[in-house]
Amino acid sequence: MPDVAQITVAPERAAQLTRLIRATGTETRTTVSPLSGADVATIPVSTDQDVLDAFAAARVAQLTWARTSLRRRKKALLRLHDLVLKHQDELLDLVQLESGKARAHAFDEVLHTALTGRYYGRRLARILGPHRRGGVYPVLTSVRQHQRPKGVVGLITPWNYPLSMALVDGLAAVAAGNAVVHKPDSQAPLTALAIIELMYRAGFPKDLWQVVSGAGSVIGSAIIANADYICFTGSTATGKRIAAQCSERLIGCSLELGGKNPMIVLPGADVEKAVEGTVTAAFSSAGQLCVSIERIYVHESIYARYRDALAERLSHLAFGANADWEVEMGTLVSPAQLATIEKHVADALDHGATLVSGGRARPDIAPWFHEPTVLEDVPPAALCFAEETFGPLVSLYPYRSVGEAVQAANSTVYGLNASVWGPTRRARKVAERLRAGTVNVNEGFAATFGSIGAPMGGMKESGTGRRQGAEGLLRFTETQSIGVQRLMPVSGPAFLSRRTFRSLLTVGLGLLRRLTTRA
Template sequence: MPDVAQITVSPARIAELTALIRATGPETRTTVTPLTGADVATVPVSTEQDVLDAFAAARVAQRAWARTSLRRRKRALLKLHDLILKNREELLDLVQLESGKARSHAFDEVLHTALTGRYYGRRLSRILGPHRIAGAYPVLTGIRQYHQPKGVVGLITPWNYPLSMALVDGLAAVAAGNAVVHKPDSQAPLTALAIIQLMHRAGFPKDLWQVVSGAGSVIGSTIIANADYICFTGSTATGKRIAAQCSERLIGCSLELGGKNPMIVLPGADVEKTVEGTINAAFSSAGQLCVSIERIYVHESIYDQYRDALAERLERLSYGANADWEAEMGTLVSPAQLATIEKHVADAIDHGATVVSGGRARPDIAPWFHEPTVLENVPESALCSAEETFGPLVSLYPYRGVGEAIALANSTIYGLNASVWGPVRRARKVAPKIQAGTVNVNEGFAATFGSIGAPMGGMKQSGTGRRQGAEGLLRFTESQSIGVQRLVPVGGPPQLSKRTFTAVLTVGLVLMRRLTRKA
């Protein structure tokens, strides 16, 4: 087993964190670390009544929080940014302990959460502040648009990014004046609890963010039945069920779901840079990333060169299940994830695919570690051709014309992320033709994912709604328009007949159109 002595969280610290969960029943569950398979924490499990109590407390806190000034919220957001960076070492330890990813990939989460706090802290007034809108009649009609909080947001987050996904959506929700009832994934609650504790220190009220624990199949319905809005990150199958439940109550939801993300390598691409980019695009967090690349379409003129260079680079890839900053890939999170990738690899080979690189589990590195694997000659009948693997597995496909590559990239029910590599001018022309919520040119996913002002989300069955940017904040609000009419009613002054008023109004509209024709 690897030496993970550098990654330690004391029993006292674990007890301090798990005490933040609202759970009164006797039931518990034990989490394990993918680094070694050893037990990590005994986590209390919430009852249905605990969830109801969480919503009751959150509603009281939300009513007070909604009355706070945007300036106070901004101070808390910017303070949280500083606290995240100051406490990065513990956060890195927790992310690695619960997810098994490499330390450099864990830092991506620290950076992402800190940048989210800073982004909304600096732009909160600009996005949420009242906005003047042109009224029906100049001067006579005044309109202001307000953004009122939804109320209490139900937040259900996954295990693969236990820090980023625990915070970035919920942080936007509370910044907009809401409270949150949060169910982190049962595999990775400690990281979420640590960041919520930092929120308390930053100035967010303690009851504003309630944490419950348990299986989604047990308490998920109770969360949906009591929330004013649902934010979920996870599988497409679960997302569809959540959307159906939300529709019954006519509440909104944002869903970031599955992907089978393509990369197109154009003729003229720098092969060496593209190969290096592929390592990050496909194997960050061991491929357990919703925007991770799983299908790569390479122009036939450079296909062999690219394939061979990628195989050679993977031979030099450094693995690790420890705190070594030089490790380029960590482990899968569970036996279930390992079983999926082994199934997909074996099935592809049975259908005639060829292994270019990898293809094996490596329990000598960590219990559920699997080598980064590259396949070619993968037929459509293979599972990994269309199904999301969510692991370190990519398939290579040569193509002749760029139109063919675009059609292949779009031949999926998903549309979350895509990547295009090649001369920038040509790649930028290809990118808008790909049906994906984010498309990165000469990058895998970080150009859009790391730009907090850029909305991120899926097309087709990859989800609804957007995180990040103004859209990521406004989804947690209700738009409200307030109009003030001065001097003359909208229907016209009582001194004029309706016939005369409509004639005057028609002339006025024609004149206004002519005056604004060049605008």
């Protein structure tokens, strides 16, 4: 059976990837794998001047790329789809090495990335191609709507999904005709660099996607100061600061931020299926997922059965920090993440919560591993009642009426994802009452997350803008309308007085109103 020693990256391969980073200084840093705590690679650190140089090169490349046909862009997107699937073994190794997640969850990233390339490849012309719009005068006025690229997009991506989050937003940006200056998270740069290398092989110009490295607090301001649009995935606190900086320059931004995502289990739900769904919804990637479930509301008629079945299922969950496909949960990514969940668990217990399952760190599995943990009787005063944990911790709450459950689910500053389990028709009606950007019925998050044609993003303090679908592409464009007027000006022909023209136009509008009403 594969073990942690087999998940490595050769030093020469790491050096080959890091050469893709624009960094001229001597400063470096060393990344560490959460699988073992061992060093992974030495990463060069970019300066503010490197960021400026990256934008200068990207702007030159973007001018040529913007004139590249949609057909050529389509071919590059579809070639990338094939390359991702072909080279998935190395990508899986790098995702695990840098994030610590289980191999099956790493494959979710490979799949999401490939599907994104295929979706935009197949629909690019349909979304971006010129569209006819109704003119002020039929026949005499023709209007076409065009989508123009923003220019250079600043992309700041997180460590928790180092493959798909490194690519899917930026891929839509370049598909729309933009260039990208990308700062991957400091914890997981090699995964991002590997997929960017595949982009070059797929046919995207090298200068089109610039990579810089360093702490966001150091080079982030330089990125925001030079970009034409910002795309950020991360914490709500950081997202607010970025939004404020973007507003000063009057540039747009899309932000996918935090969540305290609820699940509602309705009376009549299949308890066994709901329990199995909870394992995936709450503990995939060790709960380090923006759309992960952290609050579960279960009808009182099935609460005890659900709670006990969940505890039983978790007692047999397969843990590991290796390449075994049967592992169901990997490790947390850092000491900071472990400290957060330990703090939230201890605080909840101090406030009177009851431990249902888990509750312990497990350094025997990996340095920062923590058991999947379930609490009940969590009071509002506990930190984990309202704060995002971003780890394998969920709280259970019984409810009497569905209205009570909906109100509790919506009582949060966040609104990213939600899940409803129960008879489909009833669950769908409950889903429509929830204030979240995505809601999944009889599924935790994958029904929307994996459906690339469905827009995905947050309400309230969970962010602004949407990735995926047509919206995920159009956010990186400016809309331009071009109108052509024929035979006479919009103000009327020269041989008619304005008063006469007004009278004729009034009669004509009345006729059109009656004709369209009958139609």
